[in-house]
Amino acid sequence: DTAVSQTPKYLVTQMGNDKSIKCEQNLGHDTMYWYKQDSKKFLKIMFSYNNKELIINETVPNRFSPKSPDKAHLNLHINSLELGDSAVYFCASSQAASYFPGELFFGEGSRLTVL
Amino acid sequence: AQSVAQPEDQVNVAEGNPLTVKCTYSVSGNPYLFWYVQYPNRGLQFLLKYITGDNLVKGSYGFEAEFNKSQTSFHLKKPSALVSDSALYFCAVRDSAESSYKLIFGSGTRLLVRP
Numbered sequence: 001d002t003a004v005s006q007t008p009k010y011l012v013t014q015m016g017n018d019k020s021i022k023c024e025q026n027l028g029h030d031t032m033y034w035y036k037q038d039s040k041k042f043l044k045i046m047f048s049y050n051n052k053e054l055i056i057n058e059t060v061p062n063r064f065s066p067k068s069p070d071k072a073h074l075n076l077h078i079n080s081l082e083l084g085d086s087a088v089y090f091c092a093s094s095q096a097a098s099y100f101p102g103e104l105f106f107g108e109g110s111r112l113t114v115l
Numbered sequence: 116a117q118s119v120a121q122p123e124d125q126v127n128v129a130e131g132n133p134l135t136v137k138c139t140y141s142v143s144g145n146p147y148l149f150w151y152v153q154y155p156n157r158g159l160q161f162l163l164k165y166i167t168g169d170n171l172v173k174g175s176y177g178f179e180a181e182f183n184k185s186q187t188s189f190h191l192k193k194p195s196a197l198v199s200d201s202a203l204y205f206c207a208v209r210d211s212a213e214s215s216y217k218l219i220f221g222s223g224t225r226l227l228v229r230p
Contacts, residue, residue, distance in 0.1 A: 042223070090158055101166055
């Protein structure tokens, strides 16, 4: 049973389209994250939610909008896709970030290719 | 703001030899330090962490890391490398003085273990 699962695993789309990536964790964690890994493998945090509340919001274009319907789910919606959005997007979760520096558990990644 | 540096893009080592993957960090408060491994087309997997206490931390797959406060380093080590250890390794840091709970990753070091 996968701990952190993301769908879809691969996404190929045209510039200007809107797409969503979904993430679910069954670890009972309170905190979830979105990271972007570029072609050079550099990992950058985008967003984090703690129990459905946004706690980290990095300098990301407002075309990116996270949504957390409950603490087990964190989705990422991207509007008006651009070539530079092509990357692998990783979802992760951890115990409550506010009081425990616990490790992150990552999903397998969603590879987005914008043509 | 916290930062982490991995000075080597790639480390090459022969199977059976010891390996070291370097990491240095910069924080305002106390560091929480982590090592993760990424195999091709997979998400990151947690290896080990330093929060407090003993400077030598043991983790998964025979890896260990040594926290050195004076040198602000947290190098990853293994006494005897395996070909299957070949992967991308990330060091990460969270600053106890930061309220944002961000985990910042280094740029990654590719480990290549030759038979």
